[in-house]
Amino acid sequence: MIDLGNLTIEKAHASFKKGEFTCRELAEAYLKVIKEKNPEIHAYLEIYSDVLVQADEAQKKFKKGNATLMTGIPLAIKDNLLFEGHIASSGSKILEKYVATYNATAIKKLKDAGVVIIGRTNMDEFAMGVSTENSAYGVTKNPYDTTRVPGGSSGGSTTAVASNMALVALGTDTGGSCRQPASFCGVVGLKPTYGSVSRHGLTAMGSSLDVIGAIGKNISDVQTVFDFIKGKDNMDSTSISSDFYKKNIIQKPVIGIPRDFTKEGDDRVLANFKEVIKKIKALGYTVKDIELPNVKYTVPAYYIVTPAEISANLARFDGMRYGFSPESRNLVEVYTKSRGEGFGREVRRRILLGTYVLSHGYQDAYYNKANAVRRLIVDDYNKAFKKVDLILTPTTTGPAFKIGEKVNDPVKMYLEDIFTGPANMTGLPAISIPSGFVEEEGKHLPLGIQFIASHGREDLLFAVGKKFEAQN
């Protein structure tokens, strides 16, 4: 029996090399757990039929001597990432039967490295949401308490990792979608620097914020995935060359705490956060109070900027070129039926909001104003990073909430992004790391903390994060 709960990429790699188990045996172990747990958790929308074929391909790399650290590693991918020949529906009915015609760059890199892609995971439709309740294919459940949400929008990828249905997973993060579910499910979620991972083959939501991230049980696994997927790509003009990561070494990073801002957390989160600060100090780090005066405007600005980008990005789904297109009598009906029936409520809401804030006469009042606010938020962080090397906050304002609790209140959903949204509005890298549990109704619910670094300083997130992880 392979101990999946304690398995890491490095351990799996060592075991492959020593012949303790084969790539096929490891894939079979995960498929067995999937069979047991997926019907209830609903992490996966589809398990690929060729998993064992992929595993045998990976095994050949070991034989030939061209295996990498990722060879044979079972990976789950979010449903908005294109994997050639496979459906990529973005959690939407409009793309229910859409088959990817090429590989996303991140997927290509991982496939070239020999990963075994197990399947595609559930998500909020087009990555809009914080609970996976906006998926057209049903909600995913939190493994710690199945009456609760797993977070979102990468809820499927996160629960796949948290319940040993994959060793690691790819998610995407536009406002918190790797970090918030990681926090709700007791795993690590990385949102890299904007541009560090190519967006080629990622179904766009908010193009100035979207980034592909990684989810794993520990920081080292997430770091490994990031190392394999990052880098310049000619197919994405916003992607950054690896040279950007060659930075000076900082021996003892100084950690900033935006005190006022962190008060947004509930009592349990704040108590946990206090403990975390104590532990950080005990590790020998200097902790400094910092001010981020405009960060409180992140959520309002985010919910103008992203709908604007969403309304533009989703215009391509017109019933002509992609996916769902019901019988219609004329051109207008093609549009109204395919978009009206193909998109869910939240997606339609955002398209309407986005179209409104970009419309003649309102663009200055909303969209341009929100972009100006975004600039102020960026300035706040730039100033803060002159004094400190990392910024520490809770990841979420509370533990996982109940399924259905917030579905009729979009603003409550949007407020979930308070701590995570700023890293997207600024393009900064951030990581969520498990920081403890709270007890509710006899269940242990995970909490997480978040480190944010300056652009390209993922190394600091990993280094300090690992110190914290080791003693937590």
Ligand code: GLN
């Ligand atoms: N909760 C945010 C939203 O709904 C972020 C989602 C995401 O990161 N994809 O827009």
